[in-house]
Amino acid sequence: MADPEKLFRVNVVTPDGLIYSHRSSIIDMRAVDGQRAIMYNHTPILTPLSIGDVKVKRSREMSNKVDHIAVNGGYIEFSNNTATVIADSAERARNIDVSRAEAAKKRAEQHMKEAREKHDTRSFERAEIALKRATNRISVYNSRK
Known part of the structure; x- marks a missing residue:
């Protein structure tokens, strides 16, 4: 057995x-x-x-x-x-709201651009983490079957 x-x-x-x-x-x-x-x-x-x-x-x-x-x-x-x-x-x-994640990604990219222009390292780093989180949520959503 x-x-x-x-x-x-x-x-x-x-x-x-x-x-x-x-x-x-x-x-x-x-x-x-x-x-x-x-x-x-x-x-x-x-x-x-x-x-x-x-x-x-x-x-x-x-x-x-x-x-x-x-x-x-x-x-x-x-x-x-x-x-x-x-x-x-x-x-x-299965619970990820992909449109919300895509909106968060766009906001993070915009915040990164603004922080770069202002030479604000701390804000840039926070926006970079937000971008990684949003991108991860989108990627995980897309990996579901």
Whole structure:
């Protein structure tokens, strides 16, 4: 008899509460020091995340079922076969309002242009982060199936 599939729990939490909770065979995300993937029985880890797409593969049998979640930084902690992503904000691909994200992208680009003209480094950096967040949301939305 074949071994049952080994799955672990993935939870994504923001200040607004739990936004995602499912069992997974693998989770893939961008940490500040590079791409990371976690599977069942991974060594405990706590690492900061970059703005990016957290991909949760639900099971091996459902090989094409991957949930995409846009996160704006935060941390991932894995222990006892539970992965917990803690982020200031996170959105499942299916919940992203792409027109709102595109408007945020245009605003950020405009703020970057204005900050560059005024030589305002701090405002430029804030607008650059807003642009990365908006671009990430658009990219995650487009990656959904």
